Amino acid sequence: MTVKKMTSGLLAVMLVLALATFAAAGDKKELMMATTTSTDNTGLLDYLIPHFEKETGITLKWTSTGTGKALKLGQNCDVDVLLVHAPPAEKTYIEKGYGKERREVMYNDFVIIGPKADPASISGKTISEALTAVKTEGALFMSRGDDSGTNKKEKLLWKNAGTGLPDKEAWYVQTGQGMLATINVAQERNGYTMTDRGTYIKYQDQQGGKAPLTVLVEGDDILLNQYSVLTLNPKNCASAKHDLALAFSNWMASESAQKRIADFRLLGQKLFIPNAK
Amino acid sequence: MEYLASGFIKAVELLVRGDASTWSAVSATLQASTWSMMVSLLTGLPCGFALGYFDFRFKRQVRTVLDTLLALPTVCVGLLVYALISSRGPMGEFGMLFTLPGIAIGQTILAFPIVTAITASIVENIDHDLKLTLVSLGAGKKDIIATCLWEVRYGILAAAVTAYGRVLTEVGISMMVGGNIKYHTRTITTAIALETNKGMFADGIALGIVLMAIAFGVNLSLSFLRKR
Numbered sequence: 431m432t433v434k435k436m437t438s439g440l441l442a443v444m445l446v447l448a449l450a451t452f453a454a455a456g457d458k459k460e461l462m463m464a465t466t467t468s469t470d471n472t473g474l475l476d477y478l479i480p481h482f483e484k485e486t487g488i489t490l491k492w493t494s495t496g497t498g499k500a501l502k503l504g505q506n507c508d509v510d511v512l513l514v515h516a517p518p519a520e521k522t523y524i525e526k527g528y529g530k531e532r533r534e535v536m537y538n539d540f541v542i543i544g545p546k547a548d549p550a551s552i553s554g555k556t557i558s559e560a561l562t563a564v565k566t567e568g569a570l571f572m573s574r575g576d577d578s579g580t581n582k583k584e585k586l587l588w589k590n591a592g593t594g595l596p597d598k599e600a601w602y603v604q605t606g607q608g609m610l611a612t613i614n615v616a617q618e619r620n621g622y623t624m625t626d627r628g629t630y631i632k633y634q635d636q637q638g639g640k641a642p643l644t645v646l647v648e649g650d651d652i653l654l655n656q657y658s659v660l661t662l663n664p665k666n667c668a669s670a671k672h673d674l675a676l677a678f679s680n681w682m683a684s685e686s687a688q689k690r691i692a693d694f695r696l697l698g699q700k701l702f703i704p705n706a707k
Numbered sequence: 708m709e710y711l712a713s714g715f716i717k718a719v720e721l722l723v724r725g726d727a728s729t730w731s732a733v734s735a736t737l738q739a740s741t742w743s744m745m746v747s748l749l750t751g752l753p754c755g756f757a758l759g760y761f762d763f764r765f766k767r768q769v770r771t772v773l774d775t776l777l778a779l780p781t782v783c784v785g786l787l788v789y790a791l792i793s794s795r796g797p798m799g800e801f802g803m804l805f806t807l808p809g810i811a812i813g814q815t816i817l818a819f820p821i822v823t824a825i826t827a828s829i830v831e832n833i834d835h836d837l838k839l840t841l842v843s844l845g846a847g848k849k850d851i852i853a854t855c856l857w858e859v860r861y862g863i864l865a866a867a868v869t870a871y872g873r874v875l876t877e878v879g880i881s882m883m884v885g886g887n888i889k890y891h892t893r894t895i896t897t898a899i900a901l902e903t904n905k906g907m908f909a910d911g912i913a914l915g916i917v918l919m920a921i922a923f924g925v926n927l928s929l930s931f932l933r934k935r
Contacts, residue, residue, distance in 0.1 A: 669802075
């Protein structure tokens with residue numbers, strides 16, 4: 431085969447591939463979502479989204495990252511819709527003109543988990559007492575450290591406990607990774623961490639119900655973890671598909687989707703509790 | 708330890724059963740790497756040949772820059788491409804963030820210096836006597852270039868294989884630019900990173916084995932090509 435023939439052959443193949451890509455990307459109804467690691471890691475979206483696609487004919491693609499980065503992706507118009515869990519940050523987001531409609535769709539709660547031996551004896555304490563004990567004992571604590579919704583809440587809790595953010599302490603480990611990854615780091619290093627209950631149940635499920643880390647602190651009002659769908663402000667992002675985003679928001683709040691969220695269980699436990707109004 | 712063995716069994720199981728997410732990761736990996744290899748070969752081979760064959764000013768400096776680019780970290784390429792194709796970036800209007808073509812752009816930037824540098828080295832090392840012999844036989848400039856090209860065909864193959872190895876196994880670009888979207892931009896390497904993060908080692912190992920199988924298949928077919 432001559433070089434010329436080979437080159438033209440390659441060019442032809444490339445052209446076909448390029449055309450195929452463009453054809454596939456045509457005017458199909460497609461929605462791009464940025465979401466938190468908890469909705470993805472738990473398997474909720476894998477379970478829920480096929481129903482959404484079947485009922486509405488909209489293809490939903492999602493990338494899972496921390497809430498902080500998800501909000502940033504929306505601000506830069508790289509996605510069309512957000513499913514996040516940091517209410518104060520979400521409200522500021524709307525005030526700044528990046529987001530438009532915010533719809534609360536479900537919640538669970540944050541818990542502090544740690545080794546059964548509980549080296550800092552935090553079991554049963556209030557959240558502020560527990561964090562103070564962790565600090566005094568210098569017990570290993572894994573933080574997401576990624577400005578995610580969970581991380582934002584955790585930082586707030588340190589502030590409330592009056593200990594200040596232990597940013598540079600040797601016992602404060604910032605993983606910079608997703609929730610399930612961070613729980614696994616905590617397990618490997620026998621440390622404490624804060625997680626949403628959904629991801630914790632998923633972790634328990636993966637460990638065959640015999641997880642070495644157990645829930646030690648729970649039940650405070652401040653530990654409520656609210657998830658909301660946020661549409662983007664067309665004034666900031668004209669390119670974002672606002673109508674499809676609204677369709678998704680409405681669907682998530684619909685009776686059938688809410689029932690499906692309630693039915694999503696692992697080890698017989700609910701991971702998320704629907705609460706759309 | 709048992710997850711090493713179970714990973715191996717799972718790999719076979721995933722492939723045989725035709726697991727949708729595994730096959731979509733295989734397909735995403737192949738698509739992105741094929742596009743990037745084609746573009747980097749089409750641009751890198753002529754550049755590498757010119758760089759090795761002709762003498763010009765600043766040739767040494769160009770080589771130094773090129774050799775430095777061989778050490779290009781994938782996360783830097785990822786960052787660069789991300790900034791370029793994000794909606795707010797200079798190429799934002801094409802909407803290529805979180806797509807396979809976006810990943811392919813990054814991988815092309817990764818592969819181009821490898822193809823160019825290796826090709827240039829090989830062309831530089833063509834026996835000087837060959838050119839002299841050709842000239843003395845009365846060959847024209849075109850014939851000399853064509854003969855040189857034919858002489859270095861196996862070297863070019865080596866350049867392609869090396870670049871393909873890097874493209875196939877990179878994870879930084881795919882993760883940052885592709886966003887690890889299931890059924891769309893989740894490649895084998897980003898899937899492995901995810902499974903490891905989730906603590907699902909067996910699944911990760913299974914995918915690793917699949918990746919090695921692809922690399923083996925490519926090299927096997929190339930070695931047939933070399934024999935003929």
